Amino acid sequence: MNFVESTEQLELRKAVAAMAQGFGKDYFRTEAREGRSGREIWLEAGRLGYLGVNLPEKFGGGGAGIYELALVLEELAASGCPLLMMVVSPAICGTIISRFGTEEQKEQWLPGIADGSKIMAFAITEPDAGSNAHQITTTAHPAPDGGWLLSGRKVFISGVDHADAVMVVGRTSSAEGYLRPALFIVPTADIEYQPIAMELVSTEKQFMVFLDEVALPASAIVGGADADLQQLFAGLNPERIMAAAFSVGLGRYALARAAAYMKERSVWGTPIGAHQGLAHPLAQAAIEIELAKLMMQKAACLYDSGDDRAAGEAANMAKYAAAEAAVRAVDQAVHSLGGNGMTVEYGLAHLVNVARVSRVAPVSREMILNFVAQQKLGLPKSY
Numbered sequence: 001m002n003f004v005e006s007t008e009q010l011e012l013r014k015a016v017a018a019m020a021q022g023f024g025k026d027y028f029r030t031e032a033r034e035g036r037s038g039r040e041i042w043l044e045a046g047r048l049g050y051l052g053v054n055l056p057e058k059f060g061g062g063g064a065g066i067y068e069l070a071l072v073l074e075e076l077a078a079s080g081c082p083l084l085m086m087v088v089s090p091a092i093c094g095t096i097i098s099r100f101g102t103e104e105q106k107e108q109w110l111p112g113i114a115d116g117s118k119i120m121a122f123a124i125t126e127p128d129a130g131s132n133a134h135q136i137t138t139t140a141h142p143a144p145d146g147g148w149l150l151s152g153r154k155v156f157i158s159g160v161d162h163a164d165a166v167m168v169v170g171r172t173s174s175a176e177g178y179l180r181p182a183l184f185i186v187p188t189a190d191i192e193y194q195p196i197a198m199e200l201v202s203t204e205k206q207f208m209v210f211l212d213e214v215a216l217p218a219s220a221i222v223g224g225a226d227a228d229l230q231q232l233f234a235g236l237n238p239e240r241i242m243a244a245a246f247s248v249g250l251g252r253y254a255l256a257r258a259a260a261y262m263k264e265r266s267v268w269g270t271p272i273g274a275h276q277g278l279a280h281p282l283a284q285a286a287i288e289i290e291l292a293k294l295m296m297q298k299a300a301c302l303y304d305s306g307d308d309r310a311a312g313e314a315a316n317m318a319k320y321a322a323a324e325a326a327v328r329a330v331d332q333a334v335h336s337l338g339g340n341g342m343t344v345e346y347g348l349a350h351l352v353n354v355a356r357v358s359r360v361a362p363v364s365r366e367m368i369l370n371f372v373a374q375q376k377l378g379l380p381k382s383y
Contacts, residue, residue: 003297009071016050016072020079028081029347031203037162038203041081045072046116051086054238055094059110065304066091066238070245070296077249078256080347082354084204085121085159087242087362089113092235093120093167096183100223100231105185112164120185121163122235123154123209133181133232138170138211140182140221148172148216150184154209156361160193161205168211169232172225181232183222190214200357201350233312237303239362240315244296247322247358251289251329254351258282258333261346265337272336281332288325295321313375320368323358330355 005013023041031038045051054069055061062068073086094113097105112118129135138152150170160166165187172182192210223231259282262273272278299314330351334341342349359365373379 016075020081025080032201043116052114055114060114067300074245074249078252088122091238091242092122096235119163121166123157124169150214152211159204160207237315240319244318244322247326248293251326254330254333258336285329285332292322292325316368326355
């Protein structure tokens with residue numbers, strides 16, 4: 001594994017950072033507080049090829065990998081513009097369609113996902129089946145016309161209000177009577193949804209989704225009615241990697257804001273950054289962010305090499321490490337500014353909730369610890 005990024009990757013980092021900084025450090029926060037979606041920066045990222053950098057060139061993408069897409073999100077987050085729907089639309093949905101979709105599905109969705117003109121949400125979590133995908137009850141039954149009738153409920157689904165369609169994780173009945181996992185592309189216009197009130201400053205809202213005998217054509221299913229879990233995790237492993245990129249970038253942003261303040265803020269003629277009581281905790285947080293970033297890069301390299309099994313372990317570890325590091329980095333950054341850390345002017349306090357969410361979603365830290373305990377250490381299941 002080469003720890004030195006290529007010239008192209010380094011140039012991509014610089015270009016993405018320059019684009020985000022062109023919108024200004026307060027652009028994203030203002031968009032969120034005023035209830036807007038940040039659509040201008042989303043479309044600009046798409047126009048410049050950043051949203052679809054991981055998608056096939058044949059369908060308007062950049063032909064690169066999850067490594068490059070994670071790099072884009074990290075730099076956006078480090079510039080104060082974390083586009084959460086990048087985790088969902090190009091990383092999960094775009095990847096699944098690229099790997100398992102029909103030619104028609106690829107032609108219909110991938111070019112729009114790549115240039116930002118189309119957004120696809122992803123719906124897996126249910127009120128009674130959070131991290132346990134085996135207990136999903138959303139079910140599709142064959143319709144008389146050869147299509148499907150899809151029913152169920154989903155919760156904490158991001159960005160439905162701005163999505164053209166939702167990729168829904170459901171089940172179909174087998175000839176033996178048991179339920180098999182399946183993935184459906186459902187136009188947003190065909191579903192009902194309602195927002196969930198959140199104590200969170202974000203451009204992406206969370207929704208409950210209601211599916212009541214939604215009629216879908218046979219072509220709505222991705223990868224066939226007998227899709228196995230491999231197809232699902234083809235999207236969930238990139239999700240974990242992108243979540244880690246989100247957290248790494250968030251941590252970098254918070255540390256940079258705190259360091260800049262600590263260089264300028266003086267007490268009795270000395271910059272407060274010279275005091276080890278403040279400098280050392282911030283340095284420790286920086287080390288933890290860099291270590292998490294290394295695991296994120298390892299996971300992305302493994303995934304792009306085609307080693308799904310090894311990528312799954314590394315992706316979960318990266319997501320865990322990055323979330324923990326981001327929470328500590330944001331907390332220390334806010335603390336370093338004292339009372340100013342809690343003001344709107346300095347733009348750090350709202351990150352406390354954002355960083356905390358990264359420990360819970362898209363998979364909780366406890367479920368990752370369960371995974372590592374069982375898969376890495378060979379310990380028995382507790383459930």
